[in-house]
Amino acid sequence: MIELDGMVRETNGTKAARTTTAxxxxxxxxxGPLEEWIGFHLRLAQNASFQAFAREARGIDVSPxxxxxxxxxxxxxxxxxxxxxxxxxxxxxxxxxxxxDLERRKYIRRVRPKSDRRSYRLMLTPAGERLLKQxxxxxxxxDRNLDRIIGPRExxxxxxxxxxxxxxxxxxxxxxxxx
Amino acid sequence: MIELDGMVRETNGTKAARTTTAxxxxxxxxxGPLEEWIGFHLRLAQNASFQAFAREARGIDVSPxxxxxxxxxxxxxxxxxxxxxxxxxxxxxxxxxxxxDLERRKYIRRVRPKSDRRSYRLMLTPAGERLLKQxxxxxxxxDRNLDRIIGPRExxxxxxxxxxxxxxxxxxxxxxxxx
DNA sequence: TATTGTTATACTCTATAACTATA
DNA sequence: TATAGTTATAGAGTATAACAATA
Numbered sequence: 001m002i003e004l005d006g007m008v009r010e011t012n013g014t015k016a017a018r019t020t021t022a023x024x025x026x027x028x029x030x031x032g033p034l035e036e037w038i039g040f041h042l043r044l045a046q047n048a049s050f051q052a053f054a055r056e057a058r059g060i061d062v063s064p065x066x067x068x069x070x071x072x073x074x075x076x077x078x079x080x081x082x083x084x085x086x087x088x089x090x091x092x093x094x095x096x097x098x099x100x101d102l103e104r105r106k107y108i109r110r111v112r113p114k115s116d117r118r119s120y121r122l123m124l125t126p127a128g129e130r131l132l133k134q135x136x137x138x139x140x141x142x143d144r145n146l147d148r149i150i151g152p153r154e155x156x157x158x159x160x161x162x163x164x165x166x167x168x169x170x171x172x173x174x175x176x177x178x179x
Numbered sequence: 180m181i182e183l184d185g186m187v188r189e190t191n192g193t194k195a196a197r198t199t200t201a202x203x204x205x206x207x208x209x210x211g212p213l214e215e216w217i218g219f220h221l222r223l224a225q226n227a228s229f230q231a232f233a234r235e236a237r238g239i240d241v242s243p244x245x246x247x248x249x250x251x252x253x254x255x256x257x258x259x260x261x262x263x264x265x266x267x268x269x270x271x272x273x274x275x276x277x278x279x280d281l282e283r284r285k286y287i288r289r290v291r292p293k294s295d296r297r298s299y300r301l302m303l304t305p306a307g308e309r310l311l312k313q314x315x316x317x318x319x320x321x322d323r324n325l326d327r328i329i330g331p332r333e334x335x336x337x338x339x340x341x342x343x344x345x346x347x348x349x350x351x352x353x354x355x356x357x358x
Numbered sequence: 359t360a361t362t363g364t365t366a367t368a369c370t371c372t373a374t375a376a377c378t379a380t381a
Numbered sequence: 382t383a384t385a386g387t388t389a390t391a392g393a394g395t396a397t398a399a400c401a402a403t404a
Contacts, residue, residue: 029266032254034247037318038325038334039228041341044268046225048348049218065394068213075211081363087208089223094395096364118362118403139216146217149347150340155217158340161329162220168328169227244371261385273372275387297380297385 052145056138062107062131067139069098070124070132073108078121107131231324235317241286241310246318248277249303249311252287257300286310 034040054064062070072087073079081099085092099122102108107128110120124132150158213219229243236243251266252258260278264271278301281287286307289299303311329337 029251029258029262030254031266032250033315033318034250036338037322038329038338038341039232039318039321040247041338041345042221042225042228045341045344046221047268048345049221052348053218063393068219071211071213072208075209079208082361083208087210089226090394091396092363093365093397098394116362116404120363136212139212139218142218143216145348146344149343150217154336154340157333158337159215159217159220161333161337162217162224164328165224165325166220166227169231169324242370259385269371270373271386272374272388277371295381295385297378299386 049142049146053139053142056142057135060131060134060138061105062102062135064135064138066098066102067135069095069102070107070128070135073122074124074129074132077123080119080121082119084122102128228321228325232318232321235321236314239310239313239317240284241281241314243314243317245277245281246314248274248281249286249307249314252301253303253308253311256302259298259300261298263301281307 050064053067057064057067068088069084072084076083076087079087081095082092085095088095099108099110103110106125109123109125111123113119113121147155232246233243236246241249247267248263251263255262255266258266260274261271264274267274278287278289282289285304288302288304290302292298292300326334
């Protein structure tokens with residue numbers, strides 16, 4: 001179980017300990033500069049968003065982290081593992097156990113193309129398509145919640161800012177590729 | 180090594196495969212609805228931001244993930260492990276090995292208060308203070324980069340939105356606490 | 359030589375449940 | 382009984398390096 005202290009407190013660095021507990025730990029925690037740092041809140045927000053999506057998707061047969069993988073295969077039938085790992089910003093070796101699991105459970109198929117017998121072409125099975133539909137429905141609901149929270153006006157701006165952060169924080173190596 | 184495909188492509192779902200590779204995998208990946216979903220970009224942005232901070236903090240003696248822990252102890256000397264775990268949105272058991280490591284390396288001290296001998300009161304050692312200063316400098320630089328990317332006007336709005344997401348996506352249990 | 363995917367391995371982060379020592 | 386922190390354990394997620402098969 002996790003509990004997250006509410007972060008409502010004075011904006012400056014003043015500590016407002018209530019000193020009621022026996023151990024004399026501050027009841028109100030001082031977050032200092034954390035309070036104003038983008039990076040920290042980016043972490044909390046990503047965490048909260050993922051948890052909410054997971055709640056939405058509870059009861060579905062795969063973990064929510066598989067969603068992007070399934071969607072990318074569904075959208076790009078025949079994609080190779082290497083291309084998929086790049087699209088998802090993960091190393092190809094991280095993908096091996098994931099795809100093994102999805103194949104074992106008959107959600108994807110892997111075909112050796114005769115043109116290049118080192119590689120695989122990935123595609124969803126009908127069961128995989130159904131699974132993806134379920135997850136997509138959850139994601140849609142979740143995203144609608146986020147819309148409601150953010151507001152339709154704000155949403156575009158917010159998304160643009162997120163994309164900007166990704167684009168500009170990638171290590172400069174000439175082509176926008178993270179190495 | 181990770182490579183992330185640039186995500187510049189047509190906004191609708193049309194696939195624009197160049198079919199130049201032998202394996203016939205699409206050269207341009209179709210991200211479908213992912214392209215417009217907040218949750219996905221929140222993940223990418225948080226990832227990019229953390230990586231950038233890690234680059235900033237390379238060479239420092241602790242991993243960047245320790246930063247929040249050290250800062251919270253520094254700001255709240257005498258805080259208990261339970262209070263710390265709550266403030267950082269982690270289970271207390273996750274904290275044990277972290278604090279053991281920090282204590283072994285003499286960055287924090289743990290004192291048994293006579294008032295409650297079950298608990299610890301955590302505080303930084305002088306070395307811990309120095310370490311925190313270093314990390315804070317890195318975080319400040321990093322956050323200035325983010326400011327430059329986001330823009331000073333946008334920044335406040337963006338931060339407010341992040342906080343709003345955290346506040347509203349916490350499971351409803353009456354008091355803003357995540358259970 | 360270079361690339362695709364696998365293997366072996368390891369590290370970080372995180373959690374649950376049961377435990378101990380206090381309270 | 383309840384709480385603070387630890388232990389035992391496990392799982393997800395991720396990475397690097399070396400490798401075999403193929404190009």
